[in-house]
Amino acid sequence: MIWVAWRQFRAQALTGLVLLAAAAIFFLVTGLRMHHSYAADMAACAVPNACDGSTPAARALGAQFSQLQRSYEPMIQLLQLLVIAVPALVGIFWGAPLIGRELETGTHQLAWNQTVTRTRWLAVKLIGIGAAAIATAALLSWLMTWWAGPLDDLTGDRWAAMTFASRDIVPLGYAAFAFALGTTLGLLLRRTLPAMAITLAVFVAVQILVPALIRPHLLPSTTTTFPINQVSTSQFHGLRGSQTDFHFDLPTPPGAWLTSQPPVQNSSGQVVRIDDYPDCFPSLNGGDDPDLGQIGACLAKANLHETVTYHPASHYWPLQWMETGIFLALAGALAGTCFWWIRRRQN
Structure with a gap:
């Protein structure tokens, strides 16, 4: 069964490996150059008062940091979009056709008439390809987090919607969710193209709604009122x-x-x-x-008065873990729906 699953998935797997290798090379080549420039500028800050803006030399060094940030700003936006888009592409091109194409073409009947049970047939596909999806997102997220480290230090902001969603562990949860979503829709709709379209629509909606409506409320925020x-x-x-x-x-x-x-x-x-x-x-x-x-x-x-509400920096990792856990739980629920449907279909 594992060999059959690999034979069916090898074209997508090889395509993904080629694209992943190209992305890794780009991250490493440009990232090493940027890290070298940043380290050289930071070494100059070891001199007392070199980076406090109090002297012409210090202001010139600050201008160098600003120039470094501006020169890589378009690139970081593009790479962040890439890391966020990968889970969506996994759901569209790996998840939706995984079962939907077999149901659409009727090849599932041959598989279900063999000695392998339907639940094992589904488990091999979900676990094997799902693990590949999570591993792909993990590698890209690690590369993105390392690559953007100097720029994140300069801006001091890890909370922007695209920044938070493309760093550390959150992309792993997105990849698992998108893959399980595409697989479930393909199984229920029995059509590949509608499943792909709905997977994309749902994933885009999630990327818009979660930063605005869910993430700020996962942990209690701090509110401070200042008199004027x-x-x-x-x-x-x-x-x-x-x-x-x-x-x-x-x-x-x-x-x-x-x-x-x-x-x-x-x-x-x-x-x-x-x-x-x-x-x-x-x-x-x-x-x-x-x-x-x-x-x-x-x-x-x-x-008069004015109020400010914020999450302290210490909330970053708890929110990363909580959001990842939510999407892993949703992926598990969708996978459970697939097994329930297969068993119901069998009966």
């Missing part, structure tokens, strides 16, 4: 305003994931506008950076 006065605004990082509201850029711990930052509100919880306090914002029309301490002192009498 001279003391607090002197610690803020900037000011952004429009005709309807304005925001101060509030401080959060290093490496935190900012999930919510509503505009400034009054004591009644109503959003206020810059136009409501024209005397407090005289410098916004001049083009110079506003004096936040002066603005805060002026606004203090209005009893």
Whole structure:
């Protein structure tokens, strides 16, 4: 049975190996060059005050880091998209045809009339090819995490939707889920093309909905409210305003994931506008950076506040494990559905 499964899967497997090898070579060649440049620049930071921006040389070194980040920014976006797309491709081209094509062409009848039971026939296909799918995602995720390490250190942000979904262990859960989803749809629909289309649609929906609706709520976040006065605004990082509201850029711990930052509100919880306090914002029309301490002192009498909600950096790995576990559990449930359908069909 294992030999038969390999014979049926060898074309997809060989194609996947060629593409995976090409991707690995690209990651290694470009990654080694980027890591070398980053290490050379970081070595210069070992000199006291070399990277604090206090001297022309320090500012020039900071410009080098910025240039390194800008030069690789388009490439990192493309590679992240590749790592996220691989589980979808696994579900479409490995999962959906796995059973659906046999049911569609009728070749399953030959397999089911042999001495191998239907459940064993299904188990060999699911375990063998599912393991290959997870191994492929694991290798790409490891390469992506290593390749993007210097850029992630420069930005200090591991929480962006594409960044989180293309690093560490989450892609493994996505690969298992997409493969099981495609296989289940092929089994239930008995048609390969509809199963492929629905697998793609569901996976895209998951990539959109999970970062926005599920991931932020897997662990309790931290909410902090800052009063708007001279003391607090002197610690803020900037000011952004429009005709309807304005925001101060509030401080959060290093490496935190900012999930919510509503505009400034009054004591009644109503959003206020810059136009409501024209005397407090005289410098916004001049083009110079506003004096936040002066603005805060002026606004203090209005009893305003602003709230920030975030996940601390310590939540990164727990959220990685939780999200991976959710998708592995969904993959297990879909695989169980396949076995249930096969046994029901047998009876």
